[in-house]
Amino acid sequence: MSSSKASPWRCRPLGAEDAPRCAALHRVSFSNSWSINEFEGLLASAPVIADGAEGARNVSGFVLSRRASDEAEILTIAVHPALRGQGMAGTMLGYHMSRLARAGVGDLFLEVDESNAPALALYRRYGFIKVGQRTGYYARADGQRATALVLRCTV
Numbered sequence: 001m002s003s004s005k006a007s008p009w010r011c012r013p014l015g016a017e018d019a020p021r022c023a024a025l026h027r028v029s030f031s032n033s034w035s036i037n038e039f040e041g042l043l044a045s046a047p048v049i050a051d052g053a054e055g056a057r058n059v060s061g062f063v064l065s066r067r068a069s070d071e072a073e074i075l076t077i078a079v080h081p082a083l084r085g086q087g088m089a090g091t092m093l094g095y096h097m098s099r100l101a102r103a104g105v106g107d108l109f110l111e112v113d114e115s116n117a118p119a120l121a122l123y124r125r126y127g128f129i130k131v132g133q134r135t136g137y138y139a140r141a142d143g144q145r146a147t148a149l150v151l152r153c154t155v
């Protein structure tokens, strides 16, 4: 998605050396944290395409997708809580989708909690549409179950 204003965020591909930073960002973004080892494995895995965004200093947002043939699925995306609402995820997702397109990906899928308003706004902006629903898919901290929406967009 293009913008007339230059983005303050710099995007770049992530590698296994970024695993500690990704694990730290994941821990402050989700209730089920992924370990440094898990990130190292993912970031070193050939089918995984991973990008990060950095502001003045280190990586403050990441997005990881796993590719299978001409499709891919977003495994996780997050921005540091202190930097949310400033367009970082939008910039990062645009960069990521361009890389996926160059790698030959045609369709991109993801799952999102139906109550996650910021994520839904982000995905809507990039043209994702609902293609499925998994009732009670997520376990919430309060013991309730939440519905996952399955979204797809053409990259």
Ligand SMILES: CC(C)(COP(=O)(O)OP(=O)(O)OC[C@H]1O[C@@H](n2cnc3c(N)ncnc32)[C@H](O)[C@@H]1OP(=O)(O)O)[C@@H](O)C(=O)NCCC(=O)NCCS
Residues within 6 Å of the ligand: 029, 030, 077, 078, 079, 080, 083, 084, 085, 086, 087, 088, 089, 090, 091, 111, 112, 113, 116, 117, 118, 119, 121, 122, 125
């Ligand atoms: C989802 C997330 C990655 C968005 O990151 P971000 O950098 O704040 O996103 P952006 O600033 O680019 O904004 C994306 C959209 O969300 C909207 N938004 C931001 N905060 C919002 C809020 N609290 N409520 C509703 N919409 C909101 C923005 O207006 C923007 O919409 P627009 O493109 O129509 O203007 C971030 O909130 C996050 O890390 N959340 C925790 C992890 C998570 O839930 N990941 C998604 C799992 S599917």
